[in-house]
Every structure is written in C-alpha cells, then in structure tokens.
Amino acid sequence: xxxxxxxxxxxxxxxxxxxxxxxxxxxxxxxxxxxxxxxxxxxxxxxxxxxxxxxxxxxxxxxxxxxxxxxxxxxxxxxxxxxxxxxxxxxxxxxxxxxxxxxxxxxxxxxxxxxxxxxxxxxxxxxxxxxxxxxxxxxxxxxxxxxxxxxxxxxxxxxxxxxxxxxxxxxxxxxxxxxxxxxxxxxxxxxxxxxxxxxxxxxxxxxxxxxxxxxxxxxxxxxxxxxxxxxxxxxxxxxxxxxxxxxxxxxxxxxxxxxxxxxxxxxxxxxxxxxxxxxxxxxxxxxxxxxxxxxxxxxxxxxxxxxxxxxxxxxxxxxxxxxxxxxxxxxxx
Amino acid sequence: xxxxxxxxxxxxxxxxxxxxxxxxxxxxxxxxxxxxxxxxxxxxxxxxxxxxxxxxxxxxxxxxxxxxxxxxxxxxxxxxxxxxxxxxxxxxxxxxxxxxxxxxxxxxxxxxxxxxxxxxxxxxxxxxxxxxxxxxxxxxxxxxxxxxxxxxxxxxxxxxxxxxxxxxxxxxxxxxxxxxxxxxxxxxxxxxxxxxxxxxxxxxxxxxxxxxxxxxxxxxxxxxxxxxxxxxxxxxxxxxxxxxxxxxxxxxxxxxxxxxxxxxxxxxxxxxxxxxxxxxxxxxxxxxxxxxxxxxxxxxxxxxxxxxxxxxxxxxxxxxxxxxxxxxxxxxxxxxxxxxxxxxxxxxxxxxxxxxxxxxxxxxxxxxxxxxxxxxxxxxxxxxxxxxxxxxxxxxxxxxxxxxxxxxxxxxxxxxxxxxxxxxxxxxxxxxxxxxxxxxxxxxxxxxxxxxxxxxxxxxxxxxxxxxxxxxxxxxxxxxxxxxxxxxxxxxxxxxxxxxxxxxxxxxxxxxxxxxxxxxxxxxxxxxxxxxxxxxxxx
Numbered sequence: 001x002x003x004x005x006x007x008x009x010x011x012x013x014x015x016x017x018x019x020x021x022x023x024x025x026x027x028x029x030x031x032x033x034x035x036x037x038x039x040x041x042x043x044x045x046x047x048x049x050x051x052x053x054x055x056x057x058x059x060x061x062x063x064x065x066x067x068x069x070x071x072x073x074x075x076x077x078x079x080x081x082x083x084x085x086x087x088x089x090x091x092x093x094x095x096x097x098x099x100x101x102x103x104x105x106x107x108x109x110x111x112x113x114x115x116x117x118x119x120x121x122x123x124x125x126x127x128x129x130x131x132x133x134x135x136x137x138x139x140x141x142x143x144x145x146x147x148x149x150x151x152x153x154x155x156x157x158x159x160x161x162x163x164x165x166x167x168x169x170x171x172x173x174x175x176x177x178x179x180x181x182x183x184x185x186x187x188x189x190x191x192x193x194x195x196x197x198x199x200x201x202x203x204x205x206x207x208x209x210x211x212x213x214x215x216x217x218x219x220x221x222x223x224x225x226x227x228x229x230x231x232x233x234x235x236x237x238x239x240x241x242x243x244x245x246x247x248x249x250x251x252x253x254x255x256x257x258x259x260x261x262x263x264x265x266x267x268x269x270x271x272x273x274x275x276x277x278x279x280x281x282x283x284x285x286x287x288x289x290x291x292x293x294x295x296x297x298x299x300x301x302x303x304x305x306x307x308x309x310x311x312x313x314x315x316x317x318x319x320x321x322x323x324x325x326x327x328x329x330x331x332x333x
Numbered sequence: 334x335x336x337x338x339x340x341x342x343x344x345x346x347x348x349x350x351x352x353x354x355x356x357x358x359x360x361x362x363x364x365x366x367x368x369x370x371x372x373x374x375x376x377x378x379x380x381x382x383x384x385x386x387x388x389x390x391x392x393x394x395x396x397x398x399x400x401x402x403x404x405x406x407x408x409x410x411x412x413x414x415x416x417x418x419x420x421x422x423x424x425x426x427x428x429x430x431x432x433x434x435x436x437x438x439x440x441x442x443x444x445x446x447x448x449x450x451x452x453x454x455x456x457x458x459x460x461x462x463x464x465x466x467x468x469x470x471x472x473x474x475x476x477x478x479x480x481x482x483x484x485x486x487x488x489x490x491x492x493x494x495x496x497x498x499x500x501x502x503x504x505x506x507x508x509x510x511x512x513x514x515x516x517x518x519x520x521x522x523x524x525x526x527x528x529x530x531x532x533x534x535x536x537x538x539x540x541x542x543x544x545x546x547x548x549x550x551x552x553x554x555x556x557x558x559x560x561x562x563x564x565x566x567x568x569x570x571x572x573x574x575x576x577x578x579x580x581x582x583x584x585x586x587x588x589x590x591x592x593x594x595x596x597x598x599x600x601x602x603x604x605x606x607x608x609x610x611x612x613x614x615x616x617x618x619x620x621x622x623x624x625x626x627x628x629x630x631x632x633x634x635x636x637x638x639x640x641x642x643x644x645x646x647x648x649x650x651x652x653x654x655x656x657x658x659x660x661x662x663x664x665x666x667x668x669x670x671x672x673x674x675x676x677x678x679x680x681x682x683x684x685x686x687x688x689x690x691x692x693x694x695x696x697x698x699x700x701x702x703x704x705x706x707x708x709x710x711x712x713x714x715x716x717x718x719x720x721x722x723x724x725x726x727x728x729x730x731x732x733x734x735x736x737x738x739x740x741x742x743x744x745x746x747x748x749x750x751x752x753x754x755x756x757x758x759x760x761x762x763x764x765x766x767x768x769x770x771x772x773x774x775x776x777x778x779x780x781x782x783x784x785x786x787x788x789x790x791x792x793x794x795x796x797x798x799x800x801x802x803x804x805x806x807x808x809x810x811x812x813x814x815x816x817x818x819x820x821x822x823x824x825x826x827x828x829x830x831x832x833x834x835x836x837x838x839x840x841x842x843x844x845x846x847x848x849x850x851x852x853x854x855x856x857x858x859x860x861x862x863x864x865x866x867x868x869x870x871x872x
Binding site: 052053056057058059060061062065069070071074082084096103105109111116118126130195197198199203204273275276279280282283284286290292294295297298299302303307308309310311315317318321322324326327328330 | 427
C-alpha cells in the first residue's frame with residue numbers, strides 16, 4: 001500500500017513540477033535541457049546495462065524445454081518449444097518477444113477443497129492485456145514520428161490512417177489510445193486487486209504504471225481537449241532532433257507536462273525493471289538451443305583442475321574388500 | 334515428524350497474504366518444515382567452511398565472524414560468473430505469472446514460496462548491496478541490508494525449492510528459480526549453512542561411488558541378491574559383470590535403484606533387458622551413482638561427481654555410456670556434463686548393437702538414456718513383449734521434472750509404457766508433460782524430517798493422481814526418476830492410497846518374453862500374475 005501511494009504521489013508531483021514550471025517561464029528547461037539530458041541517460045544507461053549482461057559469461061546452456069526434444073527420427077519434436085538448432089531457437093525467441101508465448105500458457109490455480117479437487121484453469125487475461133498494452137505503446141510511439149520527421153513518411157501516415165479508421169469525434173480518435181489506456185489500467189488494477197501480486201509489488205512496480213498512465217492521459221488531454229498547436233510542437237520536436245532547438249510561443253502547458261513525463265520515463269528506464277525490454281533477449285533459458293548432448297557448449301571459466309576422486313584412490317581404499325568379493329582390480333594387493 | 338492432518342484438511346490451504354510486508358515476516362522453524370543441518374565431520378571431509386554443531390531452531394546459528402563479507406563477496410563473484418543470475422536479478426517485472434505455479438506454494442499458501450518472492454529474497458540483497466539507486470531509496474525500492482534473519486530466511490526457502498523449474502516455463506523472461514536456488518545454496522555453503530541430506534550423499538558419492546555409502550563388496554552383494562530374485566521369478570540366471578574392461582557399454586543408474594523398493598524392481602528390469610539382448614554391458618561400483626547430489630551444492634561438486642562417469646568409461650575402454658532412470662542425473666547429463674567434463678573424444682557416438690540406430694542426439698556426450706534405447710528396440714520389433722503380464726495394472730505416467738523441463742523426454746517413455754501395459758491413461762493436461770508437478774523430493778529434500786512439508790508440496794501431484802484413480806481406476810504410477818520412486822510411494826499413500834509406484838523398466842522386465850522361457854507365475858515384485866492366483870483364490 002505504501003508503494004502504491006508513494007508511486008502515485010511521485011507521479012503527481014512530477015506532473016505538477018512540469019505544469020507549473022513551464023507556466024512560470026521555464027519552457028527552455030522543460031523543452032530543451034531536460035529532453036537532451038533524459039535521452040542521454042537513456043542511451044548511456046541502456047547500453048551500459050546490456051553490455052554488462054552480454055559481457056558476463058553464461059557458463060551453462062540451460063534451456064527450459066517446453067515440449068518433446070529432438071530424439072529418434074520417428075518421435076515428433078516440438079521444434080519451437082524445445083529447439084535444437086539456432087533457427088528453431090530464433091523462432092522460439094520471436095514467439096516469446098512478439099507473441100508472449102510463455103504468458104499465453106498461463107494458468108490459474110483453482111483449489112476447491114470442498115470438492116477435493118485442485119484445478120488449473122487457462123488464464124489468458126495477463127497475456128491479452130500485456131499484449132494490448134505493449135503493441136498499443138509501440139504504435140503510439142511510432143505515430144509520434146510525424147512530429148520528428150518532415151516530410152512524414154508514408155508508413156507513419158498509413159499507420160495513423162488505420163489507427164483512426166473508425167473516425168470517431170474530431171480530432172479523430174486513435175484506437176490505440178484507447179487500447180493503451182485499457183491495457184495499462186488493467187495491469188495497474190490487477191496489481192492492486194490480486195492479493196498475491198499486490199503483496200510482491202514495490203514502488204518500482206507501481207511507479208512506471210502510474211507514469212505511463214499519466215503520459216497517456218496527458219497526451220489524450222492535449223490532443224482531444226486542449227487541442228494544442230500541433231505545428232508549434234512539431235517545430236520544437238524538429239529543432240530538438242536537428243540540434244537547433246527552438247521554443248515556439250503558444251505551446252500549451254499540457255504539452256510540457258506530457259513531454260516532461262516522457263523524459264522522466266526515458267531517464268528512469270535503464271535503472272528499472274523496464275529493462276526487461278533488453279533482458280528478454282538475453283535470457284539463457286529461452287535463447288539457447290537444447291542441443292547440449294549434440295554440441296559441446298563452452299564455459300569460459302570451466303576449471304580443468306577439478307578432477308574426480310580417482311578410480312586408483314578408490315581402489316586403494318577398498319582393494320581387499322573388492323578382491324574378496326571377486327570384483328576385478330587394477331593392482332593386486 | 335509431527336502428526337499430519339488428513340488430506341481433506343491439508344487441502345484447505347489459506348492463500349491470503351499476511352497483513353505485514355514480507356520483509357517484516359520472519360521464518361518460523363518447526364519440525365517438518367526444514368531439513369537438518371550438515372554434520373561437522375561431513376563438512377570437514379568435503380572441505381566446506383565452518384563445520385560445527387548447530388540447530389536452525391536456535392537463535393544463534395554460529396556463523397563465522399566475517400559471514401557478511403563472505404556472502405557479499407560471493408554474490409559479487411557469482412554475478413561475474415553467471416549471466417543467468419545477473420539477468421534474472423534485473424529483469425523480473427513481478428507480474429506474478431509464476432506465483433501459483435510452485436507446488437510448495439500450492440500446498441502451503443506461504444507467499445514466500447511464490448517463485449517471484451523466493452527470488453526477491455535474493456534480489457532485495459542484490460539491490461541493497463550492489464545498486465546505488467536502490468541504496469538511496471532504501472526499503473521503498475525493495476532493497477534491504479544483509480542481516481542474519483535474511484540468511485535464516487534463505488535457508489528456509491531455498492531448501493523449500495526442489496529446482497523443478499515449473500515456474501520457469503511460465504515466466505515471460507524464462508527466469509529460472511532452479512538457477513537462483515542453486516546459486517543461493519552456493520552462497521550459504523560458503524558460511525556453513527547447509528543441510529545434511531545433501532552433503533552426506535555428496536561425501537558418499539565421492540568416496541564410495543554412490544550416495545548411500547555402500548562399499549563395493551556390499552554393492553556386489555546387493556546385485557547378487559537381485560540376481561537370485563530374478564532366478565526365482567524367471568528361472569533365468571542373469572550374469573551382470575563389473576568393471577569389465579573392453580565392454581561395449583558402461584551402464585550407470587542412480588544407486589537408489591539398487592537399495593530400496595520400488596527401485597530394485599526397476600533394477601531387475603534393467604538386468605533382464607540386458608540379458609535378453611545379450612548386451613555387452615558392464616557395471617561399475619566406482620561410478621555407481623547417476624544422481625548428482627553435487628548439483629544441489631555448488632558447481633565444483635557437481636563437476637567433480639559427474640566427472641566419475643567419463644573417468645570410469647575411459648579406464649574401462651567402453652564405447653559409450655547408457656544411463657538409467659534418474660531425474661537430476663539427466664539434468665546434469667543433458668545440460669552440464671559435456672560442458673564441465675567433455676569432450677568425450679575417447680568414446681564413440683552411441684549405436685545400438687541390436688537395431689543399428691545411431692543416436693546422433695548424443696553425438697557429443699556419447700551417453701544415451703535407456704528409455705531412448707528401449708523405445709528404439711520396441712519400434713524396430715526387437716522385443717517380444719506380453720502386456721498381459723502387467724494385466725492388473727492401469728497405469729498413468731509421471732513426467733519427472735528434470736527429464737521433462739530439463740531435457741524434453743515425453744513421447745519415448747509413453748511409447749514404451751503403452752507397449753508394456755494394456756491400460757494407460759494420462760493425468761489432466763495441465764499437470765503432465767512440461768506442466769508436470771514435482772514429487773516434492775527433488776534437489777535433496779527427500780529426507781525424513783521434511784516429510785510434512787513434502788507431503789503438502791505433493792498436493793498438486795497427489796490430487797491429479799487421485800483424480801485418475803477415481804475416474805479411470807488407475808492403480809500404478811510409472812516414472813523415470815529415482816527420487817520419484819523414493820518420494821512418490823509416500824505421496825501416493827497419503828494423497829491417493831492404493832496407487833503403487835513403478836519405474837518404467839520394471840514393467841518392461843515383467844513383459845519381456847524370453848525364448849524358450851519357463852512360464853512366469855510372478856511379477857518382479859514376486860506377486861502372483863493375474864490369472865495365476867485365481868485358481869487358488871476361487872476355491
């Protein structure tokens with residue numbers, strides 16, 4: 001509970017800082033200085049973390065197998081849950097990263113002592129809403145390219161067109177905006193209401209959810225309610241990416257709030273669990289093939305000086321008893 | 334063990350979470366929920382630090398004065414050696430997908446048995462000791478200082494994990510609690526916090542070649558005893574050999590198979606099969622333990638014990654190795670052996686002398702599982718099998734965790750089983766194959782003092798078993814793991830009374846029809862075969 005409240009208040013405070021600060025003539029700070037610093041922290045932090053993982057040896061090949069191994073020719077292998085070749089492993093990783101394969105498998109414990117039964121029902125809610133959240137986030141992010149690029153590429157306008165296909169309201173409603181908010185709200189609600197999950201939740205679990213929700217809501221406010229000056233914002237964005245930053249007049253405070261929260265997310269990212277974005281590719285239970293009997297896997301720190309208690313020493317210890325029992329020995333007594 | 338409540342009571346697990354945050358809840362050691370500590374002389378023999386008499390229920394655990402430094406330095410060392418640890422410490426999002434997947438959580442309701450929280454026991458120290466940001470934010474970031482209570486909590490929960498890897502299957506990042514438990518145990522070993530039921534077997538395996546400390550002459554005696562039994566049952570005198578140089582195959586199985594029921598029946602099945610095929614196979618008393626208790630301790634002991642297999646194969650000059658029915662043996666063999674103790678360039682790629690099948694899936698380790706070997710024999714029509722000898726049996730199959738999630742054996746054992754019994758049904762889909770539930774005794778937890786917790790952890794497996802018992806009349810659960818054969822009979826007695834536990838090759842041994850054999854009247858357990866007892870009982 002303390003974690004929930006702290007995270008909520010932290011996000012409210014951050015939003016207030018930006019809203020008040022920008023209003024008080026600090027647009028330069030929130031429009032130019034903060035984004036540069038935040039992106040620098042993100043890039044440096046992300047790279048450092050990934051290099052830290054990648055440069056640490058993976059001593060053993062420890063694939064978790066999710067189906068039949070490669071075996072006799074007539075036994076059908078579960079190629080993508082128990083891969084034995086690099087290609088199959090890449091497919092397994094792709095299914096994991098793109099389709100959240102492991103979460104798809106999720107079950108829910110249903111203990112019914114009065115019936116004397118324990119059941120494990122399929123539970124795809126976490127899979128569904130996580131997928132919804134992540135893909136909406138990706139598309140929303142992609143749509144934002146129109147602010148940074150001139151001319152706007154066809155692909156970006158194409159995605160926008162599909163995303164606003166229902167043409168509800170003016171400006172037209174993006175479907176991903178809705179899915180995004182629904183997804184993140186589900187993840188937050190689940191974290192609060194499922195006692196198991198709330199028991200393990202830390203500030204660092206609630207904070208990114210509140211932060212992302214605040215980013216989404218402030219963005220929606222800007223677009224649909226404040227109806228901010230998009231031309232001016234694009235001018236600012238292009239100024240930033242071309243390293244000729246300008247602060248156009250007439251940008252609503254709500255933009256600075258939205259933008260500042262995004263910057264906080266960038267800067268926070270490398271130090272948080274959000275690094276699962278990078279880590280998922282490095283998980284040795286998923287990114288290694290289960291071919292360890294076919295191909296020797298090398299452990300760089302394998303210590304050749306560790307030897308078994310030798311047979312010779314063993315025989316020295318038990319020779320007489322072995323001879324008496326009629327067991328062959330290498331050296332006679 | 335304290336008196337265990339009946340299953341219908343134990344099933345009423347309280348899954349509510351405590352009012353206070355988990356960091357404020359201290360572990361409570363009660364008879365039945367922890368294992369006894371390592372004995373001083375065993376630690377001394379193994380060269381492990383801090384040998385002493387101590388009792389987990391007492392306040393003072395007699396840790397070495399610099400224990401804090403040892404643990405943090407050790408943690409730092411492991412983070413440099415294991416990418417798995419580093420990634421698993423960093424990427425968990427606490428989504429909770431793993432939470433209700435652990436058999437110990439399902440059976441106890443203790444939130445610290447949720448895999449995510451089990452890992453947080455370590456992660457909180459990782460953040461508290463190694464992360465600057467978390468240090469500043471303190472408890473709010475889920476970080477904490479290393480205190481004695483933390484070590485006590487580790488001892489409780491990392492010895493309430495059987496490294497079955499079920500949680501890892503469901504984790505979106507593949508976070509593997511077996512890996513976390515393995516490394517946490519390594520850290521605890523550095524300050525003398527360990528359990529005897531792991532360390533004594535390690536010491537025994539090292540010195541005598543098997544986890545029970547059976548000396549070579551006694552090992553041979555036990556084998557002779559089983560050979561006599563086989564003669565009583567089948568009229569055949571099988572003649573297994575030991576340490577025979579130049580044999581084609583070295584056979585290694587867990588020593589549990591020779592020591593106790595029902596493992597011995599599986600052992601007799603092996604002997605019968607080899608005799609039937611006239612296989613050029615030899616046994617070793619030196620390398621007579623397939624199960625690797627070192628893997629419950631640290632990477633050094635895992636490697637050292639495993640190395641005996643190749644050492645002995647080389648000395649005897651065999652062509653390749655066949656391994657028996659064992660769980661952790663196959664986790665170590667499949668995923669670690671070649672890395673630690675290869676290349677096995679003095680051996681040849683296994684080729685069945687009976688069918689000619691080349692086992693390319695073992696072309697580097699040169700070691701195959703008996704179940705692959707037998708499945709290949711059956712497929713090629715090389716075994717005459719009479720299912721009716723197992724006619725009283727309605728069988729189900731227990732996918733042992735390590736041969737399923739650590740390797741991927743599903744269809745081979747089922748194929749063999751379907752060829753030796755008339756009636757076979759699987760347990761419900763979400764309790765078998767890769768989703769299988771642990772017996773509760775893996776990773777060194779099959780000791781007497783831990784029985785109560787183990788039976789609670791056996792709830793999911795036991796309940797699935799009772800389901801097929803009631804619905805389909807299942808009376809036999811077959812498996813390919815020696816720990817299963819040791820643990821499951823007790824689990825079945827408690828959760829599904831009346832179900833017996835067998836190894837796979839016990840049933841193969843029963844069904845094998847030898848050329849010109851005398852008619853069998855008993856199975857390998859020396860019970861009357863179905864139809865045979867009828868003549869007397871009917872009267």
